[in-house]
Amino acid sequence: MRTKFQSDLDEIAGLLVDMADAVRTAIRRATGALLHSDAEQAASVIADDDQIDGHYRQIEEKVYDVIALQAPVASDLRLVLTALHIAGDLERMGDLADHVAKTGLRRHPAPAVPAELTGVIRDMAKVADEMAGKISRVLSTPNVARATELERDDDAMDDLHRRLLSTVLDPSWAHGVEAAVDMALLGRFYERYADHAVNAAHHMVYLITGEPA
């Protein structure tokens, strides 16, 4: 029974890795579509979000089956329910990548991001990409140190977010109110993506250590 449970957990972990890889690809491609005004790529990111939602449902079904068929208790039950929390965070990260792609589409064919902000957006996307990559790696090979690195990544994201807002709110901002609003919302999408990655990392530390992060 224990061995079957362990192999079920491994299968769930494998599904979570696939989902983390998918939301990583999504934020990378959404940012590319945004910065290059690539409507075709934006549309494909938006379409792929359905697959990420499908991953979520697949993990949910598997977790339900494991609970119903194996009736895990105590720490085993907590472990398997933790997978649902991680899947929920990843699903939301997929939604936020979708929002980034839509931000680009709304202004197409004009560029959505003013030139002086492309650097900070690129950096935010890079941090987001690294965070999703670390989640994928920690899910494959449990590693508390790597999971806790995401806290520092999140600090870096918050610094970039403040930089973006201070550019938008600077008296020299020359792109008007609409671009300012777009950029503030865009900044929030990346920042929320990072917040969900940190939540997922906290749940993974719990999975590895049995103690809340």
Next chain:
Amino acid sequence: MRTKFQSDLDEIAGLLVDMADAVRTAIRRATGALLHSDAEQAASVIADDDQIDGHYRQIEEKVYDVIALQAPVASDLRLVLTALHIAGDLERMGDLADHVAKTGLRRHPAPAVPAELTGVIRDMAKVADEMAGKISRVLSTPNVARATELERDDDAMDDLHRRLLSTVLDPSWAHGVEAAVDMALLGRFYERYADHAVNAAHHMVYLITGEPA
């Protein structure tokens, strides 16, 4: 066993009602604090968010206990796990009320909301308040018709959100970029609050009917 399970479900439903009432109070008081530049009330909404998070953990513990001690299967297992989804949405609604309160504090003692937007913000808060009230009532007395009303409420919220954005983006907007960014984010907080209320309603329809909404 079945009777014990039913009484556990009733207890979980009672905790969810308390939580729905708490997030309803939170958005109402956060909006009051915002519109009246009331820093003391804003601080109390922010402090109360810890209690809402505590509600979430209490429901989570209870759900874990029910699963571990009673090993529900099939539809009973789904029912009890659905409570976790509803609690997750309510927890997020509490966070969004907290964000509304913080928006007011950031500009204090200056008013955060320009005069021409107080009406639409008041209307958005009213819809949010009604939605949380309906969730509370449906959790007390299951009613599919009332649960599905939240879809129409969400459409009303989306209309108000568009109205807010069109005011902010109108060439006559005279309050500058910072207030525009603040109002766009504020609009998003109410709109997300409503989205989570709709999610919770979908889960409640499932609880009542056994069929996804």
